[in-house]
Amino acid sequence: MTTLAHTATPWRDDASVIGLVGLAHASSHFSxxxxxxxxxVFIKTFGLSYSELGFLMSVxxxxxxxxxxxxxFVVDRFGARPVMFGSLLVLALACIVASFAQSYAGLMVAAAMLGLGNCSFHPVDFTILNQKVSPPRLGYAFSAHGLTGNLxxxxxxxFMVGLSTWLDWRAAYVGAGLVFLGIFLLLLWQREAIQTQATHHQQAAGSEHTLAFLKIPVVWWCFGFxxxxxxxxxxxxxxxxxxxxAMHHVTFEAATMTLTAYMLCAALGMLVGGFVAARWPRQSDKVVASCMTVAALLMALxxxxWLDANATMVIxxxxxxxxxxxxxxRDMMIKKATPKGATGRVYGMxxxxxxxxFAMSPLIFGVFMDHGWYGATLLGAAVVxxxxxxxxxxxxRRTVHG
Incomplete structure (x- = not known):
């Protein structure tokens, strides 16, 4: 009965939910x-090393x-919407704190606040999508979710480089804070579309305790992935x-645009990947493995x-x-491994x-960077x-066998 009701959901309603959740997800990745x-800029302004900068991201x-x-757990208990609203406001405040930072300690406070604001989006987003979007359209919803994150x-x-070049880096953080505030106001206006039902742990099928899902090995394999x-x-x-x-002596602007190109290509990949996930939902693990293998080989290259600057940026x-x-x-793979009634908890974990x-990598590879091992940094990332x-x-394998 539930499946029929979901199937009958108008496309326009699903698209509205997907769009609003996607916007929230974009703000998380933006942060x-x-x-x-x-x-x-921080190296010039505060005289910081790569290891110190890496520790900033680790915080x-x-x-x-x-x-x-x-x-x-909070999302499952109280619903996704209030948690989403609180996160956006914390992100806006964190940007204002960053704009006033006068030392490494001030940047550390801003980093901690940004992390706090960022923390809830995946359990929030996937709870809303799994509750509000009809099952036949979930593959496309996950595709749009990933695409908006990459956007x-x-x-x-x-945004940040452009505004900091036009004004300065402090003004760029104020501008970012206004972006988060604007997204909050839009979602507040459309709040009915993203309303979800809280899930009490007693309702979780096959689970007598709210932490029972932690005993499922596949959850930890997903965590490891x-x-x-x-x-x-x-x-x-x-x-x-x-x-x-460092390796190719390209300009800061060209290197930054390469990072933007990487993210745009990832967004395009997400769009294509939505059709792949809908076409082969049972082979999600093999699709993920194939894509990651290709990416690792390209990064190692x-x-x-061996490549010149232009070829390296393109590859x-x-x-x-x-x-x-x-x-x-990947998101479909996680969904298949998630027990019914524990979406927020499993996705959160x-x-x-x-x-x-994200916390470990800058600490490890920041040391590589401080030693000038630039190529080895990319090679190490490919191995991981x-x-x-x-x-x-x-x-x-573990999802298939129970």
Whole structure:
């Protein structure tokens, strides 16, 4: 009966939910790059090393990861909408704090606040999508969700670098805060479309306790996949601009636009990946593994030093396309591993692996960067991505067998 009701949902209603959730997701990804994009400025202004900058991002993602694992329980208990609203307001406030930072300590406070604001979006988003979007359209919903996230990443370099060049970096953070506030007001206006039902733990099928899902091995395999695959993404976001400048002596603007091209290619990949996920939902783990393998090989080629500047920038952008195609199948893979009634908790825990990967990677590869091992940084990221391939296939085996 539920399936029939969902199938009868008008496309316009599903599209409205997908669009609003996608906008919120874009704002989350936008927040990921607010600090690393200003690394060259922070080096000049505050005299910071790459290791110190990497630790700044580790603070962001440690706070986000701890918050994300907890946010899933809050979402299941109180609903997704109020949590989403609170997160957007915290992000807006964090940008204002960043704009007034006078030292490394001030940047640290801003990083922690940005991490707190970012933490809830995955459990919030997937709870809304799984409750509000009809099942036959979930593959497309996951595709749009991933696409808008990558568009948020792609918009950040253009917005932050553009505004800081026109005015200064402090004005850029004020502008970012106004963006978050504007998104909050729009979602508040359309609040009925994203209203969800709270899920009490007693209602979770096959679960007598709210933490019972932690005993399911496949949940931890999913966590491991996100941790490893995200470590590679963190290298691209945090250090790709500096690597391109150091290895190939390209301009800051050209290197930054390469990062934007990577994110746009990933967004295009997400669009294609939505059709792939809808066409082969049962092979989601194999789709993910194939895409990550191609991306790892391309990234290793960039790190080898065999290519000139232009070829390296093109191939690095193409890496985003390969990863993007696997995105919707990745979300479908997680959905298949999620027990009924525990969406917020499972997505919160699994996607906290993303934050752990983002937190670990800058600490490890920041040391590489400080030693001038620029090519090795990309090669190391490629090796970690290859490790995630085996984990994705492990998720598929354990989902199939129970």
């Amino acid at each position: 990921h790059l607010l600090l690393p994009l200003m690394f060259p 962001f993602f440690v706070v986000s990861g701890m918050g994300q694992a907890s946010a899933g 948020g990443w792609a918009a950040a370099p253009v 996100f941790l490893l695959s995200t470590m590679t993404l963190a290298v691209v976001q945090s250090f790709a601009v500096s690597i391109l400048q 960039c790190g080898s030093g 690095l952008a193409a890496t985003g396309l390969a990863i993007g195609v696997g995105g919707p199948s 699994v996607y906290s692996g993303l934050d752990v990967g 991505l290859l490790m995630s391939v085996g984990v994705a296939l492990g998720v598929g």
